[in-house]
Amino acid sequence: xxxxxxxxxxxxxxxxxxxxxxxxxxDASGPTAVYVYGSAGDRLASxxxxxxxxxxxxxxxxVSAGDASGGLQATITEVSPAVFQVGDLVQFAGxxxxxxxxxxxxxxxxxxxxxxxxIVDHCHPHVVQSFEGVAAGSFVAPEHGYPYYLELILRxxxxxxxxxxxxxxxxxxxxxxxxxxxxxxxxVALNQDATPTPRTATVVLGSQNTLTAPDLAGYTFxxxxxxxxxxxxxTVSQSxxxxxxxxxxx
Numbered sequence: 001x002x003x004x005x006x007x008x009x010x011x012x013x014x015x016x017x018x019x020x021x022x023x024x025x026x027d028a029s030g031p032t033a034v035y036v037y038g039s040a041g042d043r044l045a046s047x048x049x050x051x052x053x054x055x056x057x058x059x060x061x062x063v064s065a066g067d068a069s070g071g072l073q074a075t076i077t078e079v080s081p082a083v084f085q086v087g088d089l090v091q092f093a094g095x096x097x098x099x100x101x102x103x104x105x106x107x108x109x110x111x112x113x114x115x116x117x118x119i120v121d122h123c124h125p126h127v128v129q130s131f132e133g134v135a136a137g138s139f140v141a142p143e144h145g146y147p148y149y150l151e152l153i154l155r156x157x158x159x160x161x162x163x164x165x166x167x168x169x170x171x172x173x174x175x176x177x178x179x180x181x182x183x184x185x186x187x188v189a190l191n192q193d194a195t196p197t198p199r200t201a202t203v204v205l206g207s208q209n210t211l212t213a214p215d216l217a218g219y220t221f222x223x224x225x226x227x228x229x230x231x232x233x234x235t236v237s238q239s240x241x242x243x244x245x246x247x248x249x250x
Contacts, residue, residue: 001063003047004031011051018046023123042165048121060151062165073097074108074156074166084141084150085173086206093136094166096156103156106133113151114144125151141170143207145191148172172204177234178241179211188213188244197244209234213244220249 003015016025019035025048027035037043046060062074078093092110096103110131117123126144131137141150150170157163179188180198187194189212190201203209212231213221221230225243234240 001033001035001045001047001061002031003033003049003059005049011053013052014050016048016050018048018121019043023121025121042163044165044167058169060167060169062167064164071099072156072158072162072164074154074164076152076154076166076168078136079152079168079170081170082168083171083173086141086143086204088141088206089138090141090170091136091138092152092168094154095135096154096164098158098162103158105135107157107159108133108135109155109157110134110137111153111155112139112142113153114142114148115151116144116148118145118147123148141172141206143204146172146174146202146204146207148204174202175205175236176239177201177203177209177236178239180241180243181213182243182245186214186216186219186244186246203236205236205238207236209236211242213246216246218249219246221245222247 005013015029015031017028017033018025019027019033021044042062042064044060045063046058048056048058050056074094074096076092076094078091080091081088084090094108096107111127112129114126114128115123116126128142129139149172152168152170154166155163177190178198178200179190181188184198185196188197191210210231210233222245225245
């Protein structure tokens with residue numbers, strides 16, 4: 001496997017590989033990697049590249065150990081948009097080919113998967129939707145607890161049962177919610193996180209987020225900096241800063 005590339009800014013790059021599909025980038029380092037699988041079949045290999053300023057990008061590709069597909073190939077030809085916000089209509093298309101023969105649509109199966117990553121470099125999948133026997137289609141980008149990304153997986157099956165797989169990754173567009181209180185330090189809740197303020201949370205554009213200014217002994221909630229009820233649902237269209245205002249009770 002080869003991920004050799006030059007950073008456009010000329011920065012030094014480091015590489016970490018997840019070759020056994022366990023979500024941990026601990027199987028190899030360096031721009032190239034070699035891994036021996038214990039059995040033939042399709043595997044998802046991923047690489048994480050970090051530059052000297054701390055910017056990170058990842059990429060994944062299905063590899064065929066032992067060439068179990070026997071020349072069968074799955075190809076995703078379209079995913080648009082590849083960077084999404086909640087509610088976007090995403091169009092996709094693909095094909096399967098066995099040698100020089102294009103497979104019928106009935107041989108194609110798609111799975112839309114949410115990869116939820118509550119811990120850095122440790123993700124777990126949730127299958128959201130499947131599409132059987134189609135070469136193209138669409139779906140509405142789902143909402144999920146951030147951080148997460150989407151995988152669109154195409155599996156093709158030949159008449160004699162061989163399979164090949166292709167995977168496309170879709171990343172979300174994000175925004176920041178900066179939360180404060182006045183006086184500072186109160187545990188204003190964003191969704192289920194009531195960490196004391198001030199703090200900043202990253203959310204996906206288009207997502208709905210519940211903000212709760214708690215009742216506090218000795219203080220009365222007087223309003224948000226932009227108005228709105230004490231418990232409110234915020235649909236995020238851009239980064240925003242909000243303050244929950246209190247005054248001491250008489």
